[in-house]
Amino acid sequence: MSGKLQDRVALVTGGGSGIGRASALAFAREGVHVVVSDVAVEGGEETVRLVTAAGGDANFVAADVSKAADAERLIQRTVEMYGRLDCTHNNTGISRGAPLHEIPEEVWNAVLAVNLTGVWLCMKYEITQMLRQDGGTIVNTASTAGLVGRYGAAYTASKFGVVGLTKSAAMQYAPRGIRINAVCPGWIDTPMTHEGMLDPERLAGRIAEEPIGRIGTPEEVAEAVVWLCSDAAAFVLGVALPVDGGLVAR
Numbered sequence: 239m240s241g242k243l244q245d246r247v248a249l250v251t252g253g254g255s256g257i258g259r260a261s262a263l264a265f266a267r268e269g270v271h272v273v274v275s276d277v278a279v280e281g282g283e284e285t286v287r288l289v290t291a292a293g294g295d296a297n298f299v300a301a302d303v304s305k306a307a308d309a310e311r312l313i314q315r316t317v318e319m320y321g322r323l324d325c326t327h328n329n330t331g332i333s334r335g336a337p338l339h340e341i342p343e344e345v346w347n348a349v350l351a352v353n354l355t356g357v358w359l360c361m362k363y364e365i366t367q368m369l370r371q372d373g374g375t376i377v378n379t380a381s382t383a384g385l386v387g388r389y390g391a392a393y394t395a396s397k398f399g400v401v402g403l404t405k406s407a408a409m410q411y412a413p414r415g416i417r418i419n420a421v422c423p424g425w426i427d428t429p430m431t432h433e434g435m436l437d438p439e440r441l442a443g444r445i446a447e448e449p450i451g452r453i454g455t456p457e458e459v460a461e462a463v464v465w466l467c468s469d470a471a472a473f474v475l476g477v478a479l480p481v482d483g484g485l486v487a488r
């Protein structure tokens with residue numbers, strides 16, 4: 239893929255951990271200038287350190303994507319630093335599982351605020367910027383939970399929402415040169431899921447869901463994100479791409 243993204247500017251939200259950190263590193267390997275954002279300052283700064291240590295260029299901007307003022311300021315800061323915004327990976331997410339009738343209202347609201355409203359708010363300001371320049375590419379992290387109904391209700395509702403938001407926006411902005419897609423990871427070993435991976439029974443249950451016979455890595459999702467943002471995927475638009483070891487194909 240080398241060369242296709244050289245010197246472009248990417249923003250990665252939720253970049254302080256897991257899939258977002260892997261995508262920041264993968265963008266940087268392609269010669270992309272990366273703005274890493276996260277509500278967790280320590281994790282975000284650690285990602286910047288890792289990118290820099292690998293010879294790449296990155297800066298950290300703290301933001302809580304569920305707050306409109308933060309999302310707006312994040313895109314403003316990105317443009318102040320680099321003059322434009324070519325690629326974005328809207329990747330922030332939280333997971334809270336409970337049977338639907340037991341979900342406290344504040345938990346429902348928190349999951350929707352981060353996973354869905356947070357993606358919409360970032361897209362709102364990213365698209366505003368991309369309309370001012372010559373377009374751009376956006377990849378949202380949904381989930382296989384955005385494609386099938388076997389996971390917790392709040393998380394599933396939020397991720398189906400991300401898929402819908404992605405498809406609607408892809409149609410609206412394709413004529414304006416903005417290419418928008420989503421990735422739908424299966425089971426990936428990150429801090430979000432790691433505790434469950436330590437319990438042999440839960441780990442076996444997760445692997446059993448994966449036709450490929452193993453859990454995925456953050457790097458495998460990051461490769462798909464970077465490809466979707468690159469010119470190699472120039473004809474790919476409005477997809478919710480499973481990166482899931484075959485989980486939803488079963």
Ligand code: NAD
Binds near residue numbers: 281302330331356
């Ligand atoms: P993670 O917990 O390692 O990373 C998520 C990051 O988002 C963290 O750094 C966290 O600080 C940040 N974050 C949380 N709330 C935020 C907010 N309000 N504003 C800004 N940042 C915030 O988890 P991950 O597994 O890397 O998850 C990344 C994305 O992938 C999420 O959207 C998640 O739903 C999705 N996903 C993960 C899996 C999996 O198996 N790990 C599977 C499918 C989808």
